[in-house]
Amino acid sequence: MNWVQWLREQHVAPSVMADDAGTCSLCRTPTPVGPQGTPYERCYNCRRTFSSVLDGFVPMCYSLHGGLEGILWRAKNEAPDVWLRRPLGSLLWTFMRRHLTCIEGFYGGPFDLQVAMPSHSSARGGQSHLDALIGHVRDFASEWRSDALVKNDASKAGARREKIVPGLFTASPIVSGRRVLLFDDTFTTGGSMASAAYALKQAGAVSVVGLSFGRQLKADWRDSAEFVASLAGRELEIDKCVVHGGRQADPFDLLFRQPG
Ligand SMILES: [Zn+2]
Ligand SMILES: [Zn+2]
DSSP states (O other): OOHHHHHHHTTOOOBOOTTOTTBOTTTOOBOOBOTTSSBOSSOHHHHHTGGGTOSEEEEEEEEOTTTHHHHHHHHHHOGGGGGGHHHHHHHHHHHHHHHHHHHHHHTTSOOSEEEEOOOOTTGGGGOOHHHHHHTTSTTTGGGSBSSSEEEOTTSOTTOOOSSOOTTSEEEOGGGTTOEEEEEEEEESSSHHHHHHHHHHHHTTOSEEEEEEEEEEOOTTSTTTHHHHHHTTTOOOOTTOBTTBTTOOOOHHHHHTOOOO
């Protein structure tokens, strides 16, 4: 079974493209038009805070209601749908194999540590959803550290956050001096990923680049309707990634690439 092909055929995972115009260069949400008459290069949240802890962010696809959003939710919460971890695990594995080199090249060097976002300990009986998903691909789990970050109990499970919450996560001293790739299944307001990145930086991580399956968008969010409409008919293009539009990673090319 080619699970990535299966996911493409569901028409639920439009790829995030390197040349998408009018979106935030960090978190990829549509940005408002500024006084110059052109869209802002970064959204308000990224300009204000997220860029202080996140050195980059690589969403594979846009997640929309009725699309990837539902698949991610079912894989996490619905016992009969845990098989959806297979296509998702395959997507992560395939994306990493095709694009890790270009992501590392773009963000200034190899990652020393790949960290999966921990679940809240009271949610889903304490089992980590992402560990289970990554574990569906044989031998892949060993590439990811699930003990580098702890989500603290006092925080409310599933709460929506638009800002960095210090203390929401605690990072292990093993992250000190490391370049970290931080994986979560989705990025909605960004507060969760930014709070984890904050904890990693506090513990001495040199850089933190986020990775997610989905960059959640909603047509009724501010400045989003037109862009969301433009995604209709866009498919999952596994050969493309947000830092390297449609070209295969070429080691010689990467030598001359500068972070943008
Ligand atoms: Zn942004
Ligand atoms: Zn790439």
